[in-house]
Amino acid sequence: MPRLQGSDGLTQADWAFFPLYPLVSYAMQVGLHISTLWAELSVNLILWPVLIYLCWRELAARAINVDRIGFALFCVLYPFNIWYTSQYSEGVYGVLLISTLILLRKNHILWAALACFLLGFSRPTGFPTGVMIAGWWFFRRTGITLRTRSIVRGRLAVPAQESFLLISAAGAGLSVFVLYLYNLMGDGFAFSHVEVGWEKHFSFFLTNFIDSFLQAKKIKLGIYFIFSCYFIYGMLLKKWYLNFAIMAFIALMVGSTGLESIER
Numbered sequence: 001m002p003r004l005q006g007s008d009g010l011t012q013a014d015w016a017f018f019p020l021y022p023l024v025s026y027a028m029q030v031g032l033h034i035s036t037l038w039a040e041l042s043v044n045l046i047l048w049p050v051l052i053y054l055c056w057r058e059l060a061a062r063a064i065n066v067d068r069i070g071f072a073l074f075c076v077l078y079p080f081n082i083w084y085t086s087q088y089s090e091g092v093y094g095v096l097l098i099s100t101l102i103l104l105r106k107n108h109i110l111w112a113a114l115a116c117f118l119l120g121f122s123r124p125t126g127f128p129t130g131v132m133i134a135g136w137w138f139f140r141r142t143g144i145t146l147r148t149r150s151i152v153r154g155r156l157a158v159p160a161q162e163s164f165l166l167i168s169a170a171g172a173g174l175s176v177f178v179l180y181l182y183n184l185m186g187d188g189f190a191f192s193h194v195e196v197g198w199e200k201h202f203s204f205f206l207t208n209f210i211d212s213f214l215q216a217k218k219i220k221l222g223i224y225f226i227f228s229c230y231f232i233y234g235m236l237l238k239k240w241y242l243n244f245a246i247m248a249f250i251a252l253m254v255g256s257t258g259l260e261s262i263e264r
Helices: 020-032 036-061 068-077 079-085 090-105 109-122 126-142 157-185 190-197 205-212 216-237 241-257
Strands: none
Touching: 020 036, 020 090, 020 109, 036 068, 036 079, 036 090, 068 079, 079 090, 090 109, 090 126, 109 126, 109 157, 126 157, 126 241, 157 190, 205 216, 205 241, 216 241
């Protein structure tokens, strides 16, 4: 139930967000007969090395060779890996996201669709991410580029069906999320309405960026945003178009509602 009182005054609660991670944690708690906090922590401590391995495999699939030990050490020592090793949903989301890409590269469409479904069920941003992945897969399968002058219609049918399947799966995951919230709260879009209660409103992202340097407590958020833009631009220069699209969308969304979670 909502926690209506608290020192922060934000009435923060866990009933409006990201059902997949709590469900997995609950299964861990029941299976191992451990406390809720240890169950939540255990899920991410198990998924963290799995995610590091999957990221390395995804790089290798793109013919990007990195030293395995060095890559693993970088991920372990990376300051913001706190979001992957503590009781947050980033671990589940990250594993599903990278797994989707690996499954598609191996042409396992049905398994990738299942991953997209779980991606949409894990958090609201899973659906637009699934849409971008589907678009990337369509262009990858058809070979269409900006320089393509002729398109063979017969080559579009199967890739279009596969991409529509991915979008439908991600949408179905989000739909289950909405139905879950409606059943629990009577408000299918509680995740959006709660953020309004936390004083998070959409505004021009540059306004939030400038405002961060006018308040001492928020200067670090503005610095994080600059670094984020630098790395996202680097993805574009390297022609990592899917990486660029996903991260640019997330950064724009976060920047437009406040920079409080930009480092995530």
